[in-house]
Amino acid sequence: MAANNRRMSGKKGAQVGSGGKRRRGLEGKGPTPPAEMRKGHAKQRAANAKVRRTTGRAQARRGGGRSTSELVVGRNPVVEALREGVPASTLYVQQFIDNDERVREALQLAAERGGINLMEAPRPELDRMTNGLNHQGLVLQVPPYEYAHPEDLLDAAADEGQDPLIVALDGVTDPRNLGAVVRSVTAFGGHGVVVPERRAAGMTAGAWKTSAGTAARTPVARATNLTRALEQYQKAGLVVVGLAADGEVELGDLEALDGPVVIVVGSEGKGLSRLVGETCDFRVRIPMPGGAESLNAGVAAGVVLYEAARRRS
Numbered sequence: 001m002a003a004n005n006r007r008m009s010g011k012k013g014a015q016v017g018s019g020g021k022r023r024r025g026l027e028g029k030g031p032t033p034p035a036e037m038r039k040g041h042a043k044q045r046a047a048n049a050k051v052r053r054t055t056g057r058a059q060a061r062r063g064g065g066r067s068t069s070e071l072v073v074g075r076n077p078v079v080e081a082l083r084e085g086v087p088a089s090t091l092y093v094q095q096f097i098d099n100d101e102r103v104r105e106a107l108q109l110a111a112e113r114g115g116i117n118l119m120e121a122p123r124p125e126l127d128r129m130t131n132g133l134n135h136q137g138l139v140l141q142v143p144p145y146e147y148a149h150p151e152d153l154l155d156a157a158a159d160e161g162q163d164p165l166i167v168a169l170d171g172v173t174d175p176r177n178l179g180a181v182v183r184s185v186t187a188f189g190g191h192g193v194v195v196p197e198r199r200a201a202g203m204t205a206g207a208w209k210t211s212a213g214t215a216a217r218t219p220v221a222r223a224t225n226l227t228r229a230l231e232q233y234q235k236a237g238l239v240v241v242g243l244a245a246d247g248e249v250e251l252g253d254l255e256a257l258d259g260p261v262v263i264v265v266g267s268e269g270k271g272l273s274r275l276v277g278e279t280c281d282f283r284v285r286i287p288m289p290g291g292a293e294s295l296n297a298g299v300a301a302g303v304v305l306y307e308a309a310r311r312r313s
Contacts, residue, residue, distance in 0.1 A: 094137035179210025180298025242280035
């Protein structure tokens with residue numbers, strides 16, 4: 001008994017129980033989950049990687065990306081953009097601005113269009129937004145353009161039960177030329193325009209204005225690599241026709257225009273790049289008896305699109 005008392009007396013304080021933790025620890029945790037659901041397991045990592053790859057392809061297929069928002073600066077440019085139906089999200093008006101005819105027209109056009117926010121801002125704020133440009137108290141914000149994916153243009157042709165008629169631009173950097181091409185594609189029943197992602201004109205406010213509103217109906221697709229996009233079109237059965245001043249085939253002799261075709265237009269100064277030129281199935285020249293050395297992209301595309309539309313009618 002004394003020994004027991006000695007053992008008891010050696011303990012400090014009251015004895016604390018486990019609170020049931022040991023008992024819960026002995027309970028079963030159910031069946032072992034499959035390897036794909038076990039954190040850190042090699043099969044789970046492989047399954048997650050497959051999901052990421054699939055999601056990435058789906059996102060790339062759905063669209064060609066977005067441009068950045070743009071500012072149209074100055075009274076005349078803002079009024080012209082609103083007249084031509086350039087998409088806009090916000091019209092910024094300087095506080096205490098001189099209310100002349102252009103300011104009144106800008107406010108009226110924005111109100112009539114609807115969906116455009118009107119914001120009053122102090123001059124220093126507009127100076128900061130425009131990096132010190134001469135905004136004259138009016139700044140129009142153009143939202144990012146939603147580019148299509150090059151394959152979407154094939155889908156558009158299939159939906160209409162037609163052979164694809166597409167224009168691709170190689171090295172065209174003037175947005176007005178892009179707008180003119182979009183206008184011609186719309187006029188002659190084409191299914192869209194493809195531009196490279198880099199070193200090329202994009203759908204800016206200037207391109208929208210030149211398209212005279214047709215950019216709202218004709219999609220512009222953006223390709224990460226134009227040569228690869230053309231090769232994909234070839235695999236889909238399209239004939240790739242490049243325009244070149246020294247082309248081997250004259251436009252009137254080209255029979256491919258009445259079928260599925262993509263017309264590639266280069267820059268006015270440099271023409272087609274080497275890789276794009278080598279990818280083309282035909283290099284075609286437009287006869288010019290007047291002696292001009294070349295045509296700008298908008299005019300050249302319009303000539304070939306007219307010929308294609310004439311043969312398809």
